[in-house]
Every structure is written in C-alpha cells, then in structure tokens.
Amino acid sequence: MTTPTFAQTLDPAVLVLEDGTRHAGRAYGARGTTIGEVVFATGMTGYQETLTDPSYAGQIVLQTAPHIGNTGMNDEDPESRRIWVAGYIVRDPSRVVSNWRADSSLDEALAQDGVVGISGIDTRAITRRLRSVGSMRGAIFSGEATRLPEDEQLRIVREAPQMAGQNLSAAVSVSAAEVTPAHEGSERIGALAVLDLGVKQATVDNLAARGFDVHVLPQDVTIDDIRAIEPVAVFYSNGPGDPAASDDHVSLLRAVLDDHLPFFGICFGNQLLGRALGFGTYKLPFGHRGINQPVLDKQTGRVEITAHNHGFAVDAPIDGTVDSPHGYGRVEVSHVGLNDNVVEGLRALDIPAFSVQYHPEAAAGPHDANYLFDRFADLVRTTLETTKNA
Template sequence: MLVLEDGRTFRGEAYGAVGTTVGEAVFATGMTGYQETFTDPSYHRQVVVMTAPHIGNTGINAEDRESGQVWVAGVVVRDPALRPSNWRSQGDLEDGLRRAGVVGISGVDTRAITLHLRDRGAMRAGIFSGEAARASHEELLRTVTGSPVMTGAALAAEVTTEHPYVVSPPEGTPTRFTVAALDLGIKGRTPALLAARGVRVHVLPSTSTFEEVLATEPDGVFFSNGPGDPATAEHEVELLRRVLDARLPFFGICFGNQLLGRALGLGTYKLPFGHRGINQPVLDRSTGRVEVTSHNHGFAIAWPEGLATDQPAATPYGPVSCSHVALNDDVVEGLRCHDVPAFSVQYHPEAAAGPHDAEYLFDRFVAMMEDTSAQA
C-alpha cells in the first residue's frame, strides 16, 4: 500500500523488499535508465514514482550503477517486467531491490500518482507491505506524517565518501590537470568523464577543509550533485567562497550549482514538484541552442526579485549571469560568473542516464583551467 501525506492511498502488490519505507514522493519521467536513477545518491530519502509503465525490461548489470548501492528510499512502478531481456543483463531488478532492502510497490496507477504530485506538489509518502500493511489507515498515515521533510534536510554527509580516492585518466591519456572534487553525492560517470579529458580527479569527503583541497594541488575545483536542502550546507558554501577568493577555476553540477548561488549571495527555494527525468529542455543562452537534459533536483536558485534572468545580478564576486534556463518553467539552470573563473549548471551533463547534449560543459571546464594556467 502507498500512503501519501495528504491521505490519498493506492493499493498494489509488494515489489522488492517487504516491509515499511518512508520518504519524499517524487516522479521521474525517464523511459530508460532506472538503474542509474536508483543508484544516484541524489535520490537519497526519496520514494521514486516511475512514470514509464514498464520497468525492469533490461534487467540490471554491474556497469550501469552510478554508486556502490541503491539510494532510493522506495520504488513505485506500474507494470514490472516478468523477466529481463537484454544481452547486457546480469540480473533481475526486483531481486536487486530485494537484496538491497528497498521496499517498493507495483500494479498501481502511476499516471494518477504523478498527476496528483504535479498538482499538489512533492510530499512525504510511505510504502507498506506484508504485516506492516495490516495496520489501520490512520496508523499508516501517522507514520508518514511523522517522517522528516526534505526542507531543512542536511544529507550530503550521509552520502559522501568516507575516504578520499583518486580517479586517474585511462591508460594512454596524458594527465593535463588535477581537480579536487567535493563529493556531495557524486555519480560515478562524472569523474570518469573528467578523467577521459586528461584530468586526475581527487574525490574528497563533503567535510573536507580548504587546506585539504589545496593539498591536492588542484588546477580546479568541482562540486558534485547531491541530496538535501542547500540552505543547510553552510560548511560547503564557506569552502566554496574560499575557492572563489583564491580564484581557482570552479565547476558545479546540480547541488553544486545551488551552492555556487548561495556562495554568491543568491537564495534558493524548493520547487513544487521538482525536475526529474532525462527529457528536460534547457536553453544555453551563450549559444542559443536548446539541449535535452537529465535532471534530478527539488531545489533551485532564486534570481533577485524584480530582475529578469537575462540581466546579470550583482554579487560580492562581481556580476553573475543566468547562463541556462529551463524552457518548461523558466527555472534558473546555470550560472556564469564574470569576474571570477566559476560556472555551474543545475542539470546533469554527465547524463547517466540521459542524452549527452551537455557533455561540452566538461570541455568548457578544461578550457577554463587552460586559460587560468596560461595567465598564471
């Protein structure tokens, strides 16, 4: 049984592990990439409703994981595959969720749930199966409403790496630059794409100090995607300000974009139902091109009130432009600083899953490090 915070209930079949789970109910619109979604640390403490009706068709494998574990709190699907059918498949999705202890539900009207969340906004939810589902509706609803909300949640420390590690360029690719990457919930494909461009990536815990960042002798600094409310990330924001003060080239993705905004003095706010999926149109204002992009964010940057997003905003670090904008709802999807070497995007240029329209941003980061190095 799926119980939403506002009392609406959906009955279905147990899927994955049997038991109880609670989290923020959100919907993801991708028709593919469920394994990447479920292993993305940004989905920590979220119950993910998959809008595509058929899930599990291609099974799971060891290559498509974006981290070492399944991070979603729960999974909601309409019509799970009876058996996987793909030459790359190494196992069944439901078996994988069961081994990971992830409680899910199938056989529910995911279209109705999605429309409800779109109209009412993301909300807390619980999935109950087995003995847990025998409790009264009132008791189940109390469990849901007693669970934590996402606003004010500091989650980076729960998903970050415990120890630093290094991702080096593949054999035959010369090392050109070194980047210190703060792991706020980083996906595996991100350092891999940097490494493919000749960048040695030092992945650091979210609690790292500026001195620990400098100890890697970085040519640039990267802040990753991650879960939670950016307003809680005071340590990370202060660290980023020191990076900007040192004029180290900076690139941020998703949570990293929100933290750049806060470091510059901009605010952040919670979106009604967020952007999640692999088909979100974004305009790159520097080129006029529209990119189809991968998203997973429930918070966004608040542009200064009364100022159009096509006008630069004044900050303590000089002007900053809204470099990218979401075409569905005009949400700020990227920042470009004019006076310091820093930029960021709200979406996921590393995709995983999703289109590769925005991979050029990794080249832009490398070019920024080249320019800064040439000026030194």
C-alpha cells in the same frame, strides 16, 4: 547464462501519501516500511542510473513510464556503490529480463539492497496529484506492515521529516579520499578536487577523460585539505538534500573562490555556487526529474535535452547581468529551463566559475550537454596559462 526473470507476487502493499490518499498494489522488491518524499521521474529508460544516483537519497521515486524492468540490472552501469532511493513505485514490472547484459532482475536488486517498492498501481493518477499539489511525504507498507491500522500508517507519514531543511551529504559521501588518474591518452591538466556530495561514477569518468587526476573528497573536508592536493580546479557534485542546510559547503566554496581556483558545479553544486555568490534558493513544487528536460544555453542559443534530478532551485534574475551580492563580480544566468523558466545554470564573468543545474554526464543519455566538461577543461587551461604569464 540463465535469463533472470521476475516472479510477480500477489503480496499486498500500499502507498500512503501525507494528504491521506491511499493506493493499494503489490509488493515489489524488499518487504517492510519505507518513508520519504514521493517524486516522479519522467525518463523512459535508464532506471538503473536513476536508482544508483545518490541524489535520490531520501526520495521514493515513481516512474511515469508504465513498463519498467525489462532490461534488468547489470554489474557495469551502477553510478555508485548501491541503490539509494528510499522506495520505488512502478505500474507494470516486466516479468522477463530480455537484455544480454543483465545479471539480475530489477526486483532482485531492490530486494538485495533492502529497497521497499510497490507495483500494480495507477502511477499516472499519482503523478497528476503530485503535479497539482506538489511533492509529498509518503510511505510504502508491505509484508507485516500492511496490517497496521490506516490511521497509524498515516501518522507515520505525517511525522516524517520534510525534505526542506535536511542535509543528506554525509549519508552519501565517501569516508576517505579516492583518486582516479587521468585517462591514458588524455592531455593531463592536473589534480582536480571533487567534493563528493553524491557524485556519480560517470562524472568521475568524464573528468578523468579530460585529463584531470580526479580526487574525490569527503564532504567534510576543509580548505586546507583541498589546498594540500595542490588542485588546478575544484568541482562540486550533484547530491541530495536542501542547499539551504549546507552552510559549511557554502563557506568552503567561498574560500575556493577567494583562492581564485576555477570552479564547476552540477546540480546540488549549482545551488551551492548560487548561495556562495549571494543568491537564495527555494523549493520547487514538484521539481525536475528525468532525462527529457529542455534547457536553453543562452550563450549559444542552443536548446538541449538534459537529465535532471532536483527539487530546489537558485533564485536569481533570469535576464541581464547582476553584481554578486557577496562581492564576486558580475554574474549571469547561463541556462534556463524551458518548461518553467527555472534557473538551470550560472556563469561568473569576473572569476573562473560556472555551474549547471542538470547532469551533463547523463550516463543513460541524452548527451546534449556533455560539452560542458570540455568547457570546464578549457577554462582551467586558460586560467593556468593566464596565471603562468602574469
């Protein structure tokens, strides 16, 4: 096999942030203009999983690790059908791909999916800026777009929509139901309805490995559509956008809870469970993104290193037990982020429902939180047994 290589370009590119700061660099990936919310991801590896995670739709992702691309891209590890990031920022792209599994270079993959990127800029300085003032709208200009006047480029950035208030689920969800049978050798539990708000392939694989026939459903299904597959439980996936703009998904989830179906949600699904239970959500200054976020599981006292991508969080009391404002009984915060005390999980005590704010499937690692899929399978089995004996 021919080793993919990256021919470093001298073509100019510029990153413009909404506060007026400009960072000149070199074009990387596709050429043109891209606009989005500029965020930073702290993982040192797993960039292919990050790029193909639908949760990153609408975001220009900056990698804090300085050297990116040395393992290339392969056809086995994508988390979805395409690269979803709006744009990509790296400091030092690898000029040689040195992994035997690689099928192309990162630059080639970005160009193939039309993702405009920039390299050769001071990513540490931008990260420090985002940590100080929060995530900002930004744009990458390369190719002919670099010739636009600076004030015109800044106008384009400032007229772009904010992430707050955006519902992006329809852009990333499947258009028709897709079914993955329970893995051979697993103890079959039954049909699982997965609302695809930006689900990753690793999530589907982990659920099928626990004995679920995984029905990945479009984000606009109704409660009758869910009932039609006679599910033993319902799962809400990760996904992009503002949970406050997803009223239909919240109403659907309340119908699920009213049906007494076991529920597990991750990431965006955690925020929607919070809203369904009656709590609010809010936007974090710069969010959590990367594969090295410490979280405390309050039930076990164990600290887990976890994979995150969220710019919003649930507003609920960290300590003690509270009554659900929407009448679903007692609720407690089950997991807490140790960097900033952000709610990282919810557990309902009187109905079979729980959620976490991070990604327990973590295809690129770490795998500290993978046990949550077992916890969900056990919850469903217990609920089914209780119902059978009632």
